[in-house]
Amino acid sequence: MLNINDNLLDNLNNDSKNLIKVAQGCDSNGIINKLISNLENAISAKFDANKPLIVTLVGGTGSGKSELFCKLIEKEGASPSSKEGQRNYTDRCYIYAPQEYIGNLLPEDWGDATYIESDKNGFVLVDTPDLDGTREENIELAKSMAEISDILVFVTTPEKYSNAVLHKALKRWTTTKNWYFVLNKIDTLKSESRNSIKSQFYKRIKELGFFKPEEKSFFVSATTDENIEEFNRLKEELISEKSSISNKLFHYRSKLIKYKNAVSKNIEISDNNLLLKDYFEKLKNDLIAEENKAKSSNETEIRNIISETDSKYSIQKTLTYELYDSMCGKAITFVSPFLWINKFFHRVKENQTKTELETKINSSERLKTNYRSILNFMHQNNLISWDYYKNSILKPDFQLSDLCIKEKAEKISSSLKTNFLLFFANLLPLALVIYVMYLAIYNLLNGTSLTNDYFVQAGIVLLMLSWFGAYLVCKYINRQEATALSQDLANNVIANQDGFAILQEKKAQLEEIIRLINDIDKNTSRQIKEIEPKIRNGYGISAS
Numbered sequence: 001m002l003n004i005n006d007n008l009l010d011n012l013n014n015d016s017k018n019l020i021k022v023a024q025g026c027d028s029n030g031i032i033n034k035l036i037s038n039l040e041n042a043i044s045a046k047f048d049a050n051k052p053l054i055v056t057l058v059g060g061t062g063s064g065k066s067e068l069f070c071k072l073i074e075k076e077g078a079s080p081s082s083k084e085g086q087r088n089y090t091d092r093c094y095i096y097a098p099q100e101y102i103g104n105l106l107p108e109d110w111g112d113a114t115y116i117e118s119d120k121n122g123f124v125l126v127d128t129p130d131l132d133g134t135r136e137e138n139i140e141l142a143k144s145m146a147e148i149s150d151i152l153v154f155v156t157t158p159e160k161y162s163n164a165v166l167h168k169a170l171k172r173w174t175t176t177k178n179w180y181f182v183l184n185k186i187d188t189l190k191s192e193s194r195n196s197i198k199s200q201f202y203k204r205i206k207e208l209g210f211f212k213p214e215e216k217s218f219f220v221s222a223t224t225d226e227n228i229e230e231f232n233r234l235k236e237e238l239i240s241e242k243s244s245i246s247n248k249l250f251h252y253r254s255k256l257i258k259y260k261n262a263v264s265k266n267i268e269i270s271d272n273n274l275l276l277k278d279y280f281e282k283l284k285n286d287l288i289a290e291e292n293k294a295k296s297s298n299e300t301e302i303r304n305i306i307s308e309t310d311s312k313y314s315i316q317k318t319l320t321y322e323l324y325d326s327m328c329g330k331a332i333t334f335v336s337p338f339l340w341i342n343k344f345f346h347r348v349k350e351n352q353t354k355t356e357l358e359t360k361i362n363s364s365e366r367l368k369t370n371y372r373s374i375l376n377f378m379h380q381n382n383l384i385s386w387d388y389y390k391n392s393i394l395k396p397d398f399q400l401s402d403l404c405i406k407e408k409a410e411k412i413s414s415s416l417k418t419n420f421l422l423f424f425a426n427l428l429p430l431a432l433v434i435y436v437m438y439l440a441i442y443n444l445l446n447g448t449s450l451t452n453d454y455f456v457q458a459g460i461v462l463l464m465l466s467w468f469g470a471y472l473v474c475k476y477i478n479r480q481e482a483t484a485l486s487q488d489l490a491n492n493v494i495a496n497q498d499g500f501a502i503l504q505e506k507k508a509q510l511e512e513i514i515r516l517i518n519d520i521d522k523n524t525s526r527q528i529k530e531i532e533p534k535i536r537n538g539y540g541i542s543a544s
Contacts, residue, residue: 004049004252008527012259012520016043019263019516025509027382035276038262047255052101053247054124055238056145059155060132060163064184066090067222068155069127072235075116091138093145094127106145122244132163146173150247153180153238158189158197162204174209178250179541180216180237181205187221194219216541249531260524263517277517283381284510290377291503294370301366322409374503383506429465432458 016039023032057065070076073096093106093113101124102115118125128145129138146152152173156163161183183201186194198219205213220231237243264275361367379389412418436450436458443449 004248005527008523009047009255012256012523013043015516015520016259016262019513019520022509022512022516026506027385029382031276031279032382035263038265039259042255042258042262045255045258047251049248049252050122051247051251052097052122052124053151053239053243054126054149055151055153055243056126056128056149057153057155058128058131058142058146060160061130063130063155063157063160064222065130065155066094066127068182068184068220069094069096069125071222071231072096072125072239073116073118090127090129091135092129093141096123096125098122098124120239122247123239125239143172146177149177150250151180151238151243152177153182155182155184157185158183161201171208179210180218180234181213182234183217183219184222186219187224187226210541212541246534249534253528253531256524256528259520260528263520277514277521280510280513280517283383284507284514286381287377287383287503287507287510290374291500291507294374295500297370298367301364301370302361305361305364319409322406323413325406326409326413374500378502378506384502425468428468429462432462432465 020036020039023035026032057069059065075096094116095101095106095113096116096118098118098121102117106113126145126149128142129135131139131142133139181201183197189197202213202217205217216237218230218234220227220234263277375384375389378384379386436455440450
């Protein structure tokens with residue numbers, strides 16, 4: 001026999017709580033509210049492996065329920081209508097239960113009940129009033145007891161098994177309870193007619209919607225020992241260790257079904273009958289399609305903007321200024337003074353060119369339209385709240401990140417190519433300095449000296465060579481890197497748009513919802529499939 005998996009219930013409980021938490025991050029609508037409500041109901045449903053098995057006998061007048069009740073518990077006269085020589089009717093519930101349940105099994109407003117103490121832990125057997133009696137309060141009491149029962153045992157006789165009133169009462173619990181069927185007073189039938197009555201009995205039960213009634217139907221006599229083997233088999237099915245284990249599995253399955261139904265119940269979406277997980281999968285795919293469409297359109301627009309002559313010039317100037325900054329940290333060359341001068345004089349211009357480029361991007365109506373279409377999609381599908389939508393729809397805010405250009409410049413200035421260019425740019429200034437120093441030392445040794453004009457001219461040449469070296473480095477690098485930088489800038493602008501950031505967040509949220517739904521559905525389906533045959537073999541039948 002399969003053991004109950006407590007770890008699985010704990011995992012389902014945790015997954016359900018996580019799913020509620022993630023689903024609440026979506027804007028409220030009927031579908032998500034229904035999901036959350038179903039999950040909360042599943043979590044709150046109590047599972048008690050020690051809950052007693054409540055077996056209730058139901059039937060019509062004169063069916064012999066009370067005699068069967070007394071014979072099952074082996075106590076003669078326990079129910080009044082079972083007493084020999086009397087024609088009483090059952091006007092209350094007679095409950096055979098362990099001491100711990102005596103007096104507290106039924107709600108107080110259900111009237112009096114008579115308890116008979118049982119030495120069989122885990123079982124409760126109940127005799128109820130007739131379902132076709134003349135007293136309405138007794139009929140309602142029988143129905144109320146049936147509602148809280150695990151197993152209903154329909155007791156009838158050869159004369160009453162086709163009673164329409166009883167069948168109408170039966171249908172109320174056809175699919176919600178497990179059933180056994182007992183044709184009592186078999187001793188009143190002639191031997192030659194028994195097979196015919198059995199066939200008609202099975203046929204009538206099938207017409208009520210039950211599958212294979214032959215397996216859970218019994219033909220007994222509560223007042224005689226006729227068919228005593230079949231009676232003993234009925235007793236084993238109803239109040240034995242076998243039925244106790246089946247009962248635990250049945251309640252375990254009921255808890256699993258609550259989780260499964262919470263995430264896989266059919267719901268109406270746009271006039272299409274879709275499973276909940278299919279709805280979220282479809283929403284995620286639509287979100288990805290919307291993102292790709294808007295992203296592609298935005299990339300094209302941004303690249304058109306930054307590929308224009310004045311925009312490209314702004315990018316090149318910005319990169320140059322950042323290269324000045326980065327290369328000023330290198331203490332290897334005569335180029336540094338010129339770079340420091342450029343850094344100082346061009347900082348204001350650098351900020352100005354960035355602002356101009358940002359303004360140009362933000363002035364694009366096409367980008368604004370794309371951004372609004374993203375917000376509209378998410379709002380229509382309840383992925384963002386109305387307040388967020390209202391506040392964000394006014395104007396998208398595009399910003400160029402300083403880090404993008406700065407990181408690019410630092411990477412360039414640290415490359416082998418840049419260091420080689422810096423070394424080459426300093427060859428002539430360095431050669432000039434060495435030559436001037438050589439002439440100064442040579443003249444000093446010969447007792448002469450260089451004129452001031454000579455040093456002024458050398459300084460001017462040195463500055464020209466230094467400027468040429470810096471210009472050569474920065475312009476050459478710009479020609480090589482400006483296109484790549486434009487690509488990086490376009491990607492950076494797109495990545496920093498609020499709309500795309502929300503899309504990514506919502507896509508991750510939907511993926512987590514789908515994962516949790518699939519986990520709950522898969523785990524419950526596998527376990528239910530495993531225990532279903534064991535329950536069916538030992539725990540009554542339900543409607544097909």
